[in-house]
Amino acid sequence: MTFQVMIELVARCLEGMGIAVVFAGGVAAIVNFARRLIAGDAFEAGSSTLRERLARATLLGLEFLVAADIIATVAAVPTPANLLMLTGIILLRTFLSATLVLEVEGRWPWSAAPREVHSLPFSAHS
Numbered sequence: 001m002t003f004q005v006m007i008e009l010v011a012r013c014l015e016g017m018g019i020a021v022v023f024a025g026g027v028a029a030i031v032n033f034a035r036r037l038i039a040g041d042a043f044e045a046g047s048s049t050l051r052e053r054l055a056r057a058t059l060l061g062l063e064f065l066v067a068a069d070i071i072a073t074v075a076a077v078p079t080p081a082n083l084l085m086l087t088g089i090i091l092l093r094t095f096l097s098a099t100l101v102l103e104v105e106g107r108w109p110w111s112a113a114p115r116e117v118h119s120l121p122f123s124a125h126s
Contacts, residue, residue, distance in 0.1 A: 004075060007071060007072075007074075008072065008075055010071055011068045011071040011072035011075065012068070014064050014065075014067050014071065015064070015065060015068040017064045018061040018062070018063070018064030018065040018068060019061065019065075021060050021061040021064060022057055022058055022060075022061035024057070025053065025054070025056065025057020025058070025060065026054055028053070028057075029049075029050050029053035029057065030050070032049070032050070032053065033046050033047070033049065033050040051103075052104050055100045055104045056100075058096075059097055059100050059101065059104075062093050062096060062097055062100075063097075065093065066089075066090060066093050066094075069086055069089050069090065069093075070090075073085075073086040097109065
């Protein structure tokens with residue numbers, strides 16, 4: 001097996017993992033949503049949780065797919081057309097990732113995550 005074939009196999013495996021993550025995360029989110037509806041939870045509360053879980057599964061799957069695209073493009077002969085296509089794919093997926101993070105976490109990916117403030121116990125011993 002040549003190096004080129006091995007790299008292409010790795011890229012295909014990463015693509016499969018990305019698809020599997022999105023699929024499994026989607027199924028798990030839908031099953032959880034159905035359970036909550038059967039248990040009598042409000043539709044609005046369940047649907048927001050469903051959207052968040054679907055977005056998180058999609059984000060994780062996109063990470064695998066971007067890695068697969070990078071590996072596949074590097075393994076192939078880097079023609080200007082291949083590099084342009086990779087650039088477009090990465091820009092599109094980066095935009096999707098940024099908007100999903102904004103929707104799920106309420107912040108842009110490059111913004112610092114809000115930190116929890118832990119207060120120290122006050123001691124009167126001075």
